[in-house]
Amino acid sequence: MATTETFIGQPVLRKEDPELLTGHASYIDNWTMPGMLWMALARPPYVHATIDGIDTTEAASMPGVVGVYTAADFELGPLPFVWPITEEIKVPVHYPLASDKVRFNGDAVAVVLAETREQALDAAEAVAVTASELPAVIDIEEAAKDEVIVHDDLGTNVVVHWSHGGGGDQSVFDSAPVIVQERYAQPRLIPNAIEPRGCLAYGVPPVDEWTLVTATQIPHIAKVTLAGTTGIDEHKLRVIAPDVGGGFGSKLNVYAEEALALALARRLRRPVKWIEGRRENYVATTHGRGVVHDCTLAGTEDGRILGMKFVELADMGAYYQLLTPGIPELGGWVYMGPYDPKAYWFEFKGVVTNTTPTDAYRGAGRPEATYVIERLVDSFARRIGKDPADVRRMNLHPPHEDAQTSIMGLNIDSANYEPLLDKALGLVEYDKLRADQRDRRERGDRTQLGIGLSTYIEMCGLAPSNILGALRYAAGGWDGATIECLPSGHVIVKTGTSPHGQSHETAWAQIVADGLGVSPDEITVLHGDTHSTPLGMDTYGSRSVAVGGVALHFAVEKIKAKARTIAAHELEVAEDDLEWGDGAFRVKGAPDTAKTIPELAVSAWHAHALPEGVEPHLSATAVYDPPNFTWPAGAHVCVVEVDTETGATEIVRYVAVDDCGTIINPMIVEGQVHGGVAQGVAEALYEEALYDESGNLTTSTMTQYLIPSATEIPMMTTDHSQETPSTTNPLGVKGIGEAGTIAAPPAVVNAVIDAVSHLGVTAIEKPASPERVWRAIQEAKGGAA
Amino acid sequence: MTNVSVTVNGAMRDADVEPRTLLVYFLRESLGLTGTNVGCDTSSCGSCTVLLDGESVKSCTLLAAQADGRELRTIEGMAEGDQLHPLQESFRLNHGLQCGYCTPGMIMAAASYLKENPSPSEDDVRLALEGNLCRCTGYQNIVKSILDAAGSMAGAEA
Numbered sequence: 001m002a003t004t005e006t007f008i009g010q011p012v013l014r015k016e017d018p019e020l021l022t023g024h025a026s027y028i029d030n031w032t033m034p035g036m037l038w039m040a041l042a043r044p045p046y047v048h049a050t051i052d053g054i055d056t057t058e059a060a061s062m063p064g065v066v067g068v069y070t071a072a073d074f075e076l077g078p079l080p081f082v083w084p085i086t087e088e089i090k091v092p093v094h095y096p097l098a099s100d101k102v103r104f105n106g107d108a109v110a111v112v113l114a115e116t117r118e119q120a121l122d123a124a125e126a127v128a129v130t131a132s133e134l135p136a137v138i139d140i141e142e143a144a145k146d147e148v149i150v151h152d153d154l155g156t157n158v159v160v161h162w163s164h165g166g167g168g169d170q171s172v173f174d175s176a177p178v179i180v181q182e183r184y185a186q187p188r189l190i191p192n193a194i195e196p197r198g199c200l201a202y203g204v205p206p207v208d209e210w211t212l213v214t215a216t217q218i219p220h221i222a223k224v225t226l227a228g229t230t231g232i233d234e235h236k237l238r239v240i241a242p243d244v245g246g247g248f249g250s251k252l253n254v255y256a257e258e259a260l261a262l263a264l265a266r267r268l269r270r271p272v273k274w275i276e277g278r279r280e281n282y283v284a285t286t287h288g289r290g291v292v293h294d295c296t297l298a299g300t301e302d303g304r305i306l307g308m309k310f311v312e313l314a315d316m317g318a319y320y321q322l323l324t325p326g327i328p329e330l331g332g333w334v335y336m337g338p339y340d341p342k343a344y345w346f347e348f349k350g351v352v353t354n355t356t357p358t359d360a361y362r363g364a365g366r367p368e369a370t371y372v373i374e375r376l377v378d379s380f381a382r383r384i385g386k387d388p389a390d391v392r393r394m395n396l397h398p399p400h401e402d403a404q405t406s407i408m409g410l411n412i413d414s415a416n417y418e419p420l421l422d423k424a425l426g427l428v429e430y431d432k433l434r435a436d437q438r439d440r441r442e443r444g445d446r447t448q449l450g451i452g453l454s455t456y457i458e459m460c461g462l463a464p465s466n467i468l469g470a471l472r473y474a475a476g477g478w479d480g481a482t483i484e485c486l487p488s489g490h491v492i493v494k495t496g497t498s499p500h501g502q503s504h505e506t507a508w509a510q511i512v513a514d515g516l517g518v519s520p521d522e523i524t525v526l527h528g529d530t531h532s533t534p535l536g537m538d539t540y541g542s543r544s545v546a547v548g549g550v551a552l553h554f555a556v557e558k559i560k561a562k563a564r565t566i567a568a569h570e571l572e573v574a575e576d577d578l579e580w581g582d583g584a585f586r587v588k589g590a591p592d593t594a595k596t597i598p599e600l601a602v603s604a605w606h607a608h609a610l611p612e613g614v615e616p617h618l619s620a621t622a623v624y625d626p627p628n629f630t631w632p633a634g635a636h637v638c639v640v641e642v643d644t645e646t647g648a649t650e651i652v653r654y655v656a657v658d659d660c661g662t663i664i665n666p667m668i669v670e671g672q673v674h675g676g677v678a679q680g681v682a683e684a685l686y687e688e689a690l691y692d693e694s695g696n697l698t699t700s701t702m703t704q705y706l707i708p709s710a711t712e713i714p715m716m717t718t719d720h721s722q723e724t725p726s727t728t729n730p731l732g733v734k735g736i737g738e739a740g741t742i743a744a745p746p747a748v749v750n751a752v753i754d755a756v757s758h759l760g761v762t763a764i765e766k767p768a769s770p771e772r773v774w775r776a777i778q779e780a781k782g783g784a785a
Numbered sequence: 786m787t788n789v790s791v792t793v794n795g796a797m798r799d800a801d802v803e804p805r806t807l808l809v810y811f812l813r814e815s816l817g818l819t820g821t822n823v824g825c826d827t828s829s830c831g832s833c834t835v836l837l838d839g840e841s842v843k844s845c846t847l848l849a850a851q852a853d854g855r856e857l858r859t860i861e862g863m864a865e866g867d868q869l870h871p872l873q874e875s876f877r878l879n880h881g882l883q884c885g886y887c888t889p890g891m892i893m894a895a896a897s898y899l900k901e902n903p904s905p906s907e908d909d910v911r912l913a914l915e916g917n918l919c920r921c922t923g924y925q926n927i928v929k930s931i932l933d934a935a936g937s938m939a940g941a942e943a
Binding site: 027117675 | 805810813814818819820821822823824825826827830859860861863864869873876877878880883884885886887888889892907910911912914915916917918919920921922923924925926927928
């Protein structure tokens with residue numbers, strides 16, 4: 001049915017919800033097939049060891065076991081790594097199963113197939129590995145010394161050095177009136193999508209066609225790269241992302257288990273399923289962060305930032321996964337923050353260690369950058385005795401409506417930062433809080449108040465393909481959309497993005513609804529299947545609306561161009577005599593003479609009387625390659641109470657003001673901010689992957705790794721009333737998926753430090769646990785901590 | 786193998802399982818009720834929460850055999866036909882779910898809790914959800930959903 005309503009900007013309820021709410025979702029573990037075998041992996045309890053032998057005899061003889069396989073049984077290529085960021089980068093070869101050495105706690109050496117899940121897991125435990133243990137190196141600074149080498153053939157653990165280089169007058173880093181130098185360490189994080197990974201491989205053996213259903217963010221990239229690893233022809237491989245229970249970057253990857261399941265299904269001509277256990281997830285799925293930054297800020301006594309310089313050491317883990325060294329590079333374009341420094345420097349070194357590979361984790365490089373920038377700005381403010389809000393305000397980049405090249409070389413699409421800061425300070429009642437803080441300090445209260453700020457920008461809408469090419473990324477950054485208007489009036493939308501909680505079925509329907517004058521209820525959005533939605537580059541890096549959503553816009557334009565031709569023909573007027581309004585093509589001056597898209601879809605379908613040269617069927621495909629990134633921005637303020645006797649922190653207020661450009665659905669935007677901030681709070685106060693001296697992960701289950709529950713996460717005040725349209729795309733959209741995780745960690749940590757700064761505390765690292773806070777207070781007091 | 790017989794969502798069901806089978810796998814794999822999800826192996830995440838004789842339990846903490854002869858309710862049994870349970874409806878209206886994986890557990894935990902405490906405060910709800918983890922929503926809209934549902938359920942009974 002045609003409609004004259006508009007939907008962009010409305011909190012339209014989600015089309016995704018009915019199945020998810022009633023227990024009828026298609027998560028990977030809900031799939032089963034006749035004749036299906038279960039796969040399990042043997043991960044021996046070593047961290048770094050030379051493999052002397054793998055005895056599969058006992059495992060192979062156990063009940064239900066169909067086969068046990070080691071690396072020697074496969075002819076598989078290496079797992080994909082698509083971002084060799086420099087010419088000189090050293091690339092460790094990474095096969096699906098380790099054969100010479102175990103290089104991290106969790107490295108798999110054998111794979112078992114059995115009739116049931118339990119039989120497969122039991123047999124995997126029974127695979128006997130004899131190995132000679134080697135010293136392990138876990139800490140990145142230790143690894144950089146090359147005393148223990150992770151990959152002998154590379155000869156060093158320092159595998160990559162990427163320098164953005166500097167801009168502006170570098171002498172300010174020596175000569176400025178105020179030089180602040182700090183070192184910040186950011187721990188490893190475990191992404192913890194609540195659904196673990198899993199996959200099901202099956203096929204049509206007589207024609208050698210294979211399907212992989214997998215809990216992934218990237219079915220399209222997985223198809224291309226798994227064809228390479230498995231040797232299956234790309235046109236005979238189909239990858240399906242069913243309902244996926246969260247990703248956060250951890251499913252932005254192509255994993256050994258996916259290649260092994262495909263290879264084994266093809267070998268045995270039976271479906272093969274693997275579901276990851278949570279303990280397994282903690283070692284076998286990528287981790288995030290794990291970086292140390294040496295930072296320098298050059299400024300003036302009155303608070304001007306003259307330059308910022310960052311030298312980073314980044315933990316790659318034992319191997320690269322899909323993008324590993326590209327993550328710090330991705331952050332490498334935002335080290336000016338929303339400020340206007342006249343000089344900058346950024347470089348990083350990537351170091352391999354005997355740990356689980358790192359890769360994208362919500363924000364991917366940009367949270368790492370924003371954390372150190374925002375900590376540094378607070379340190380600067382403390383040093384010169386100024387209010388951190390004032391220092392931020394005087395250094396914010398001036399507003400611009402058109403794209404401007406940043407000092408770091410990329411074009412910022414549009415900017416208007418100061419009102420965001422003002423809005424956040426107003427919502428949180430900043431002056432009142434500072435007064436409360438003064439009173440508590442004067443009284444010497446046990447519970448002190450801290451106010452932490454974070455003003456940020458992020459780079460979204462990954463990415464212009466030519467820039468990706470210049471950065472040596474192997475793929476493009478475009479995305480595709482196909483729209484088919486069926487004769488029933490229903491509209492099918494095929495998107496190349498692949499959501500896992502981001503509500504594309506709803507938001508994409510809103511975009512198309514407005515474009516075609518059709519209700520969202522009459523629009524079905526298909527996604528995540530390389531057969532039915534073949535044109536795509538998937539979902540990560542807050543790219544979906546800014547690339548895939550914009551592709552939809554262009555497909556709508558194509559549909560409308562064709563529909564206009566048909567409408568003019570049927571109404572016997574010139575095309576120029578038609579205008580689009582209230583959901584239909586209307587004759588200028590006679591608006592009741594009109595044709596709607598559903599009406600024209602019928603005409604295009606029966607094709608009885610189409611104008612000369614017009615093809616039947618009202619459908620169109622657009623592939624959109626963004627000309628630029630998009631640059632959301634915002635200001636977050638966190639207010640904490642810190643118990644100065646126990647070091648315990650409680651967040652009492654959190655205000656998030658974000659400008660993500662034009663908003664398609666404010667309800668969804670708000671939800672993305674809530675979740676992002678919660679993950680940022682988790683990173684700031686609770687979460688940290690820890691290893692023992694031998695390199696075993698000690699935070700190896702959800703009982704040791706502190707994921708916050710509803711009692712730890714505060715109610716947040718969100719505001720997105722400022723919508724500065726992106727100049728990159730005609731929708732004006734920018735992206736919001738990662739903003740919270742980028743902005744929150746420094747806001748929270750700055751608040752904790754602020755709460756106890758009057759006691760002399762100047763630094764506390766993430767996660768700001770009660771113990772860390774208590775120790776910092778004791779050290780500042782000069783006591784024995 | 787041992788035979789386990791239960792009443793699930795009002796219907797008698799039974800199946801033969803290995804004695805070590807956890808209740809959650811009995812529900813998912815023997816009875817095909819895959820709405821109850823598994824998110825961890827340490828009873829930490831709460832995704833597998835169901836009602837056993839009306840009270841919420843993490844179905845990975847029990848053996849199927851321990852449920853023998855008892856009454857279970859899972860997410861599949863919450864709606865009546867097309868009519869969503871007030872909690873389901875409230876989650877939908879308040880955007881209380883994103884990826885949806887924790888949602889069945891959240892709803893079952895909330896259903897059990899609201900029977901104990903039909904008019905909870907925000908803090909009460911947060912405490913009641915301590916055993917259920919969500920990675921998408923920051924809990925804000927889940928808490929709102931449950932508070933709203935409590936209101937509408939109280940209204941319906943009044």
